[in-house]
Amino acid sequence: MESQYALSQKVGRQLHAAKHVLVTAESCTGGGVAALVTDVAGSSQWFDRAFVTYSNEAKHAMIGVKESTLETFGAVSEPVVQEMASGALAASQGTLAVAISGIAGPSGGSEHKPVGTVCFAWADTSGWQHVSTQYFTGSRREVRAQAVCYALQIISEHLSPVIE
Known part of the structure; x- marks a missing residue:
């Protein structure tokens, strides 16, 4: 398995080659994706900004998640992360969120959303969208680390057909 840093380097090369600029909207990972990608020298060429929207109010105020979506589905839901990704793109210079x-x-x-439940959404300015809910195990730190890696792996897989 690739190390987190090696995965981040690979994603950076892929984003740069594809002329994409990444933006993140993170809740449970607390900016972990942003921290990992900015560990890579030169990331300013392919990373714009991060929104750490831990509270529902932050999700609404910073990236435009509708209060009705939060109330209907809860913060940990695919509809919410879809709005988070779209909102992050709209509030940034990013081309992939x-x-x-x-x-x-x-x-x-x-019972319906056990510890380890993590919802993800990816979107880009060309119209590509992908959503996924994963169920990770382990400690809080392990769940967060798995979520960060999964987020980057899907970006890498998305860009792989275009850029190796």
């Missing part, structure tokens, strides 16, 4: 919201634990889960 990833949004993440989940329950990292050790508490906060429910």
Whole structure:
């Protein structure tokens, strides 16, 4: 398995080659994707900004997630992360966004959304969109680390057919 840093370097090369600029909207990962990608020298060529929208109010105020979507589906839901990704693109110079919201634990889960549930959405300015809900295991730190890697892996897979 690739190290987090090696994956971040690979995604950076792919984003740069594809002329994409990444923007993140993160909740449970607390800016972990942004931190990892900015560990790579030269990331300013392919990374614009990060929105850490931990609270529902931040999701609404910073990136335009509708209050009705939050009330209907809850913060940890595919409709919310879809709006987070779209909102991050609209509020930035980015051309490709990833949004993440989940329950990292050790508490906060429910029968329908257990600890380790993480929802993701990706979108770009060409109209590509992808959503996914994953169920990770481990400690809070492990769930967050798995979510960061998964977010980057999907970006890499999306860009792989274009750029290797």
